Amino acid sequence: MHLKTILMAGSILVSASATATLAADCGIEGGRLSIIGNEFPAIQTVAAAARACDGLDEAKANLTADHQKINLAGMQGNPAEYTSAIVANSSIVALINEDVIRPLGDLIAAHGQDIPQSQLITVNGEVMAVAFMANAQTLAYRQDILDQIGVDVPKTYEDMLEAAKMIREQGIMENPLGGPYAAGWNLAQEFTNMYIGHGGQFYEPGTAQISINNEQGVATLEMMKALSEYMNPDYLTHDSNGTQAEWEAGNVALMHMWGSRMQILMDDEGSEPQVYENTRVGPPLTVAGGDTPASTLWWDGWTVAKNISDQDAEATFKAMAHATSPQLLNEENMDQAVWMIEGYRSAPVSEGVAAAIQMGTQPYPMLPHHGLLHTALGDNIADFMQGKESAEQALSDIEAAYMTAAREKGFVN
DSSP, rough: OOOOOOEETSSBBHHHHHHGGBBOSSOOOSSSEEEEEEHHHHHHHHHHHHHTTOOOOOOEEEOOHHEEEEEEEHHSSSSSOEEEEEETHHHHHHHHHTTTBOOOHHHHHOOEEEOOOGEEEETEEEEEEEEEEEEEEEEEEHHHHHHHOOOOOOOOOOHHHHHHHHHHTTSSSSSSSOOOOOOOOHHHHHHHHHHHHHOOSSBSSTTOBBBSSSHHHHHHHHHHHHHHSSSSGGGOOOOOHHHHHHTTTOOOOOEEEEEHHHHHHHHSSSSSSSHHTTEEOOOOOOOEEEEEHHHHHHHEEOOOBSOOOOHHHHHHHHHHHHHHHHHHOOOOTGGGSESTTTTTTOOOGGGHHHHHHTOOOBBOOOTTTHHHHHHHHHHHHHHHTTTSOOOHHHHHHHHHHHHHHHHHSOOOO
């Protein structure tokens, strides 16, 4: 067995002898594995399973909420620091645009014949990733708080606002709403969700010409601002981790949160029984009388770096394929995600994502230029949320920032 260096972000170095019992035969004879990805439980499970493959010369995983800030730079070197990036609909686009991940057709033909077609993510005719789980932001709510104010589970954002008003007026919680509203990527994602729920179109049909400074765009910002009035005053610093902490502290009764986080909210760690015993998962909300969920459907999957040796690419592919095969699933991790793996059985914590799929939630736009808009949104919404400019001015700033970047990249003239 090759000596392995096993390192996870935020963890200690584990010796080879301590991990020997975890070893799995993945058909690997040398090569390295170095994963970059997010840090929630499902990805932690996948990374651990991949690192357990016998035969690897090196097996590392850097799982962090900042993965999107460092994955591109970490794959641009030659050789790349990371041999695999765990990505989603949006984050794969930047890696494809910068040509740092490789098409997987040859590796699939040689070593991945058992991977179901439904897990293969094809972009421009080439398989660029293997998906292993579905995700969406859906409703999390405290059943005991709703019972206390005597209202049903909200189905719309208008319902959520009305419930929040009642919770505050009755002195139960001062800031009963939560959500990952941190300025930057998270705030841009919340705009994307809400804009889709309002029926908005991001671009002029068939073009990369932006089109958000409209009635739906204004209504989207106004609803986001209305929700923020019932959030912690520091909401612009709260990413998913911060929002999760607010929930577990018992400070929040209603929020829009990733399905992949629901297991953490509903387990008995990090919060008092009053909180976790009453935490429930609901479908995504609608808004403004529409029937399109104000959310986006996502997949998470793994890629293989381009700037690495063929041996490292083969080792990485085999390890990641093993880590996302049916043998991954057991009673311990079955409810960590809506797994896109054969043998998955849905669990209560996954009901929100399952409902999102049934409601026809739109996928996050996987367009080569949409990352530029996401960045422009993240950079320009906070001023409106803080009352420094009008909705119309914020949207104008967003469009200007996007158009500058899109022209530089050649997406628009």
